[in-house]
Amino acid sequence: MLDGSGSEGSMRSWISHTIRGRVRGPKWLVTASVCALLVLSFYHWSSLRRHGRYASTFVARPRDVSELAGDSLNTRLELLGQTARGRAERTRSPNEEVQPSESDGEDDVVQTFLVDSSGDSQSVHPENQVVQLTSAQERALDTAMDDMSDTKRELMHRLFEKYVLPATPELLEWTPKGHDPQDRPGYFRPGNWDWTMKNAGEYDPDLYSPPPSELPKQRFPQAIMIGSGHCGTRALLDFLQMHPNIVVAHSEVHFFDDFFHKGMDWYRGQMPYSFSNQITLEKSPSYVMVPQAAKEVYAMDKKVKLLMVVKDPVVTLMSAFSRRAPSSGNRPIHYTFLKLENGKRVVNSELYSVARGMYSVHLKNWLKYFPLSQFHVLDGGALVKEPVHQIQTVERFLEIPPRLTSKNFLFNETKGFYCMKPFTMHQPKCLGKNKGRPHVPLDPEVKKLLYDFYRPYNQELFSILGKTFDWEPKDTV
C-alpha cells in the first residue's frame, strides 16, 4: 500500500513493480506519468477539501459565471434552491417560527433570518448566520456544479452559505418548477447576481464595506436611466456597475412602460439585493418617451435621480438602422426613415426610431414632474471617447465616493471602444458583439435632410440644459 511512509527508493520500486508488465515504454516516461498522476490526484483531493471553506480570491463575477454556463446554470440554481430549502427546513427547530412581518415587507429579509434560538434578533451579525453544509449537501452541490471549475464552485459555495440562506427567506416558499425565470427570487435570477460579488469580500475594505450587522435586501431604485436607446445606455450601466456603491438590475425592467400592471412589489422584486450604502440603478431606455412613465416614477419617488444618455440623433438612427440592416435586406435608409410629402422626401417623424432622437420633446414631458437638477444628461459620443471623465461626472451627480479611474477603462484596439476592468476581475471585459458595430454609410442627401430635421430639437435641448454637444458635422451646416 502506498501510505507515504516509505523511502523514495521503495516508492520508486513500488511504482516500477506495479506497472511492470501492464504498460510498455521507456521506464523514465512511465515513472514521469505516474508522478504526474499522483500530483493531479493530490490536487483534486485538496481542492475537494477546500469546498465549503471560503476562498480568499475570485476573479469571476456571478454574471460571468451565469453567462458562461448559460441555461444549464438555471438548472443548477434550481438544484441549489432545493438544497437551500431542505437546509432551511432542517435547521429550524420544531417550535421555532418565522416571525411575521409587520412592515410593508421591506424588512422581511432581515427579520426572518435574524430570529435565532436565543431570540436575540438585533445582535446577530450576518457573519454568524453562515450555515455549514452537511457532507451530503456538499456532495449535492458538487454534483449540481460538477462541470464548473474549482474557482466557480467555490464561489457558488461561498455565496450560498454566506448570503443565499441568510438573505433569501423566499426560498422557504419557493418551488423552482413552473416559474418564469423573471419571477425567481433575487439570487436565483442570474441577472441579479452582480451585487453578490460586490459583497462577497472581493473589495479592498478601502474601496467598499457593507454596513456591519446588515443583511442586503431588494429596494426600489434610487436612480433610473430613462433613455435613450442606442445612445450608449448599456455602456453607461455596465461602467457604473463597476462602482462598489452601485448595484444594477442587469436586464431592462420596463416596468413603467410595459409591466406596470404587475405592481410595485413585482418591480422591487426585479431589483438586485443591496446594502444601505449602495444605490440601486435600473435602466429602461424607452421610459423617456412615455409621458405616463414620468408621472408614475414621480409617484414612486419624487427624489429619484434620473440619468439620460443622448447622442447625435443621426448617429443613433444609423445605429438602429445598422443593427436592423441584415434582416431588412439592406434597404436604403431613405426608404426606411423618409416619407413623401407633396412630392418631396421628408423625414418621417412618426417613426419610433426617428422620434427617439427628438430628445427635447421627451425631456420636456419629464420636466413637468422633476426639476432639471434631478437629471444628469450626458452625451453618448463623449462616453465613447472619454469614459473616465464622463463616469466621474456621474459619480458626482449620484453623490457616491469617487472610485472609478482610468485603471478601470482599457481601450481595445480591435473593438475600437473602451472595455472595462472591474475591481473584481483580472481580465478586461468588453461590451457584447452587438454594441459598437460598424454603421452603414449614409447617403449625403439623406444625411442633410436628417441633420436639418433634428437641428431645432437639438438647439432646444441645448438651451434647456445650458450646454451644447458637438453633434453637427461640418459638411451639413
Ligand SMILES: Nc1ncnc2c1ncn2[C@@H]1O[C@H](COP(=O)(O)OS(=O)(=O)O)[C@@H](OP(=O)(O)O)[C@H]1O
Ligand atoms: N465602450 C463601448 N463599447 C461598445 N459600445 C459602446 C461603448 N460605449 C458606447 N457604446 C455605444 O453604445 C451603443 C449602443 O447603445 P445602447 O446600449 O443604448 O443601445 S440599446 O438601445 O440598449 O440597444 C453602440 O452603438 P453602435 O455603435 O451602433 O453599436 C455604441 O456606439
